Amino acid sequence: MASVTLSSLHLQYPSGAVGLEDIDLTVGHGEFVALVGASGSGKTTLLRTVAGFLSPTSGTVRLGDRVVAGDGVFVPAESRHLGMVFQQHAVWPHMNVARNVEYPLRRARVGRAERTERVERMLELVGLGGYAKRDPATLSGGQRQRVALARALVAEPSVLLLDEALSALDEPLRDRLRLELQSLTRSLGLTVLHVTHDRDEALALADRVVVLDGGRIQQIGTPPELVSEPASAAVARFLSDATVVAGTRTATGFRADGFPVDVPAALLSGAATGDVEVAILPEDVDLVAPGPAADGVAASAGPGAESAVVVSSLYGRSGNDVILDWGGLTLRSRTADHRPVVGERVGVSIRRALVFPSAGAAVPSAAPAAGARV
Numbered sequence: 001m002a003s004v005t006l007s008s009l010h011l012q013y014p015s016g017a018v019g020l021e022d023i024d025l026t027v028g029h030g031e032f033v034a035l036v037g038a039s040g041s042g043k044t045t046l047l048r049t050v051a052g053f054l055s056p057t058s059g060t061v062r063l064g065d066r067v068v069a070g071d072g073v074f075v076p077a078e079s080r081h082l083g084m085v086f087q088q089h090a091v092w093p094h095m096n097v098a099r100n101v102e103y104p105l106r107r108a109r110v111g112r113a114e115r116t117e118r119v120e121r122m123l124e125l126v127g128l129g130g131y132a133k134r135d136p137a138t139l140s141g142g143q144r145q146r147v148a149l150a151r152a153l154v155a156e157p158s159v160l161l162l163d164e165a166l167s168a169l170d171e172p173l174r175d176r177l178r179l180e181l182q183s184l185t186r187s188l189g190l191t192v193l194h195v196t197h198d199r200d201e202a203l204a205l206a207d208r209v210v211v212l213d214g215g216r217i218q219q220i221g222t223p224p225e226l227v228s229e230p231a232s233a234a235v236a237r238f239l240s241d242a243t244v245v246a247g248t249r250t251a252t253g254f255r256a257d258g259f260p261v262d263v264p265a266a267l268l269s270g271a272a273t274g275d276v277e278v279a280i281l282p283e284d285v286d287l288v289a290p291g292p293a294a295d296g297v298a299a300s301a302g303p304g305a306e307s308a309v310v311v312s313s314l315y316g317r318s319g320n321d322v323i324l325d326w327g328g329l330t331l332r333s334r335t336a337d338h339r340p341v342v343g344e345r346v347g348v349s350i351r352r353a354l355v356f357p358s359a360g361a362a363v364p365s366a367a368p369a370a371g372a373r374v
Ligand SMILES: Nc1ncnc2c1ncn2[C@@H]1O[C@H](COP(=O)(O)OP(=O)(O)OP(=O)(O)O)[C@@H](O)[C@H]1O
Pocket: 013, 014, 015, 017, 018, 019, 037, 038, 039, 040, 041, 042, 043, 044, 045, 046, 197
């Protein structure tokens, strides 16, 4: 079984910097898991620990049933039988395409006839049939990444590690390679760990997404779970550009600290009370005609503050991306119907706000109420 299991994994760099803390994660056989998080959150450290380039300070890494790191064991990278693709510099410029792809087979002392046959098959698979003799310098960026992918897969690894493997490519090539990567890894039954800084790519490709912050796992879930039931305000902000605002929740609703923002109780989702923070997803912010708020609609309080000013307004296929100054609070809205212009005054109507204990308090054990799904 080509599963990857990380148990109580810690990694501290010699400088004292914490790379990973208390990581428990199982990537199932044939599962595609994406790792996302802000810069410095530990994505690369986690991938390199699985690869065998870094040794954990404590905890274990298992591939299938085999411990490859921890418990006094350390299996070096070349003996872990993993495929790896990095962002760039992955293809050796002094070797032609076939020599690049066959390199792992040469190392494994596979005979010439079998090497040739497997390299040809692999090049066909990644859409580079007929490119065997080409100099990598004559290939496009996307073709070079396919060579790197073919080389990662030629030795038939059961686990594929991708570190920003598509990030250096331009759209729409990147989009096409995403689709190809998904069908290829599915058809080969590969277990994949994919590090990306691109949230949309992670949500589009992965069976499950892991959100890291400060070396810790903040949340693991399917893409719809993460989008509709973020475990914290920070996850909602990172994945969905939610506006996060701190304040107090009482029986009647939420009142923000320092901003003239009230949200009635009926529109709040989540159990936390007292000092809380709310996350307002852009999809839950509607723009309406400016004026006093209607009943049951959240609005900023105070004279003259019912409306917000449009700070930026960008067209987007799945809705316009509008940033508002709402009584001093920067609020994001995604709205399909009306695209306001910068400087315009608009009314704000919030359909839902997710409530979490304030940052620093314990992470909620339960997801927001079932009715909170977007
Ligand atoms: N070689 C190193 N020596 C000391 N600290 C390191 C080293 N590599 C990474 N770190 C630290 O470990 C933490 C995690 O870094 P890591 O590179 O894993 O993050 P990342 O999520 O991959 O970031 P990015 O998206 O910028 O690549 C950071 O605080 C980083 O500064």
